[in-house]
Amino acid sequence: MSNEEQKFSDEFINAFVDDQLTPEEKAQVYARLSGNEALSRQICELRKTRDLVQLAYKEPPMPARGMATLSAGRKIGLGVAAGLMLVIGGISGWFLHQSHAPQNIAVAQPGVSAEEQAKVLFHVSDGNAKHLKSVLDDVEDLMKHYRRSHQNARVEVIANGEGLSLLLAGISPYAERIQKMQKEYHGLTFVACQNTIDRYQQELGLTAKLLPGVVTIDSGVAQIMRRQHQGWAYLQV
Amino acid sequence: MDVFNFLGRTREDKARLEQHRLRLYRIAYAWTHNAALTDDLVQETLAKALKKSGQLRDPNAGEAWLYSILANCYRDHFRRNRVTEEIDENTITHESTPEKESSEQQVVLKVREAIARLSEGQRQVVTLVDIQGLSYLEVAQILNVPIGTVMSRLCRARHALKDLLGDFAPKIAAEDSKIRRIK
Numbered sequence: 146m147s148n149e150e151q152k153f154s155d156e157f158i159n160a161f162v163d164d165q166l167t168p169e170e171k172a173q174v175y176a177r178l179s180g181n182e183a184l185s186r187q188i189c190e191l192r193k194t195r196d197l198v199q200l201a202y203k204e205p206p207m208p209a210r211g212m213a214t215l216s217a218g219r220k221i222g223l224g225v226a227a228g229l230m231l232v233i234g235g236i237s238g239w240f241l242h243q244s245h246a247p248q249n250i251a252v253a254q255p256g257v258s259a260e261e262q263a264k265v266l267f268h269v270s271d272g273n274a275k276h277l278k279s280v281l282d283d284v285e286d287l288m289k290h291y292r293r294s295h296q297n298a299r300v301e302v303i304a305n306g307e308g309l310s311l312l313l314a315g316i317s318p319y320a321e322r323i324q325k326m327q328k329e330y331h332g333l334t335f336v337a338c339q340n341t342i343d344r345y346q347q348e349l350g351l352t353a354k355l356l357p358g359v360v361t362i363d364s365g366v367a368q369i370m371r372r373q374h375q376g377w378a379y380l381q382v
Numbered sequence: 383m384d385v386f387n388f389l390g391r392t393r394e395d396k397a398r399l400e401q402h403r404l405r406l407y408r409i410a411y412a413w414t415h416n417a418a419l420t421d422d423l424v425q426e427t428l429a430k431a432l433k434k435s436g437q438l439r440d441p442n443a444g445e446a447w448l449y450s451i452l453a454n455c456y457r458d459h460f461r462r463n464r465v466t467e468e469i470d471e472n473t474i475t476h477e478s479t480p481e482k483e484s485s486e487q488q489v490v491l492k493v494r495e496a497i498a499r500l501s502e503g504q505r506q507v508v509t510l511v512d513i514q515g516l517s518y519l520e521v522a523q524i525l526n527v528p529i530g531t532v533m534s535r536l537c538r539a540r541h542a543l544k545d546l547l548g549d550f551a552p553k554i555a556a557e558d559s560k561i562r563r564i565k
Contacts, residue, residue, distance in 0.1 A: 156533040159540065163511055165518050194540050197547065198512040200486075201493035205411035208421040374486045 153177070153184070162191040175347050196367045200374060263291060263298040264377040268369060272307030274318045280311070280382045281319055281326070288330045298332050301372065305338035305365030309345070312337045314354040327358045338365030402448055403428065405514065409449065412509040413456055415498050423459065427452040449510065450524040496546035504539035507532055 153161075153174065160166050161174045178185055265287065269280055284302060291298040304311050311317050312335055326333060339361045342353040355361070362368045373379050406427055411420040430451050497505055503525075510521045511532075518536075522529040 155537045155541070159537050160518070160533065163518070163536075190544060191540060194543050194547070195512045197489070197493045198497065198508065198543070201490045201497065202408045202412045202509070202513050205408055205420070206417050207407075208417040 158184075158187055159191060162188055162195065179348065192364065192367070196364075196370065200371065203371075203374070263296055264372070264375070265298065265300045266369065266372045266377045266379045267300070267302045268365070268379065268381045269302060269304045269308035269311055270306040270381070272310040277308075277311050277317075277319060281322060283382060284333070285326060288326070288333060291332070292330075299334075300330075300332055301334045301336055301377075303336045303338065303362075303365050303368055305341045309337055309341045309353070311335075312356050312359045314356050317356060320356055323356055324358065335359045336365075336368065337361045338368075340364045402445065405445075406448060406452055408513055409509055410452060410456065412494075412497060412513060413502075413505060415494060419459075423452065423455050426455045430455070445514075446516065446520045446524055449514070449516070449520075450526075453506065453524055453526075492547065493543075496543050499546060500539050500542055503527075503531075504535045504542065507535040508539035508543070511536055 157166075157170075158174075161171065166174070174184075178188075267280065267284060269277070271277075280302070284300060288298070288300060302311075311319070312323070314320065317323065323335060327335065335356070335358065337353075337355055337359050340363070342355075342361065345351045345353050369379060403424060406424045407420060410423045410427075411417065414420050414423065427448065431448055434451075497509065500508065506525055507521055510516050510524065511518070516524070518529050518532045522532045525532070
């Protein structure tokens with residue numbers, strides 16, 4: 146689609162962002178990425194646009210329920226149904242509608258019980274060993290606190306940038322401690338940023354091996370945005 | 383209750399269709415920005431899917447298949463209602479008032495507004511790719527257009543979104559510098 150000397154077309158860059166390229170084509174883009182500020186920026190902005198679109202429709206507003214709604218929008222639907230469906234289709238559609246509605250509302254608007262759960266996000270971006278120790282101390286203290294107070298809590302430790310070293314097998318100074326903590330506290334998750342892993346690979350030629358039980362997500366920054374949107378407390382440590 | 387069982391469908395089929403409901407709703411809402419109409423479209427889509435499910439040979443194709451039914455329902459709806467209703471001229475209204483105050487919600491509304499301003503073709507492509515994560519080929523099949531059209535529409539849609547969301551520029555720039563600093 147694009148040879149080495151030419152600038153990549155916008156369509157090509159979009160396809161890269163959407164993971165629609167062959168491995169060879171992707172390699173071409175990676176090869177050109179280093180030292181190409183404009184290209185990295187373009188990719189970054191495309192990803193951001195995509196994240197924003199996802200965010201915008203994560204929890205779409207549900208139609209108002211009850212008799213009142215039968216007046217406006219519902220009439221169109223019933224008309225459509227009558228015109229297009231077999232009688233049985235219409236009946237099933239109606240039942241479907243009735244039986245599924247409450248579930249969808251529950252998905253869109255987390256109930257009280259979900260809100261009672263404490264949700265805390267630690268963001269680690271510094272790789273200093275001393276610093277990492279204090280991060281783990283903080284996390285452990287918090288988990289202990291929740292356990293003592295019998296509170297249901299979910300805690301996520303997101304590592305990106307230099308902070309990723311916390312979660313790398315053979316590099317992390319606290320591999321054993323992390324495994325112990327994972328076993329000890331079920332609400333605790335360690336999350337690694339895939340973007341950072343890719344960058345390690347590309348810039349240093351390092352294939353990042355993560356500690357067992359560590360989860361990866363596409364982008365640490367995007368995950369932080371998502372979590373904040375979901376009402377998580379965010380701590381940069 | 384068990385309408386699907388009543389119609390001879392298995393419990394697994396039913397569960398699968400249920401799972402798809404919210405996802406269909408997201409996409410249809412992104413196309414129409416009208417909750418009541420979205421509800422109707424999803425309803426119609428699932429009813430048609432149910433009726434035609436015997437035609438579906440490859441269960442893995444289920445998802446793309448559902449979206450193509452949705453796309454047809456959407457197109458038919460506006461073909462029938464062209465005279466009375468033109469989606470692109472609709473103003474977007476939001477029912478959820480309590481959430482309006484938070485700044486994230488502001489971002490969400492702003493993005494929805496930008497999506498609503500795209501042309502119909504661009505809006506369909508960008509939402510299927512971004513929200514649903516479908517491949518270009520699947521989107522091409524769903525909308526029944528060549529894959530090159532999918533790519534160019536997507537490209538133009540994202541370009542337009544970037545321009546429309548220009549107000550976020552200061553915030554995005556700040557995030558940028560933050561990203562660079564920490565990595």
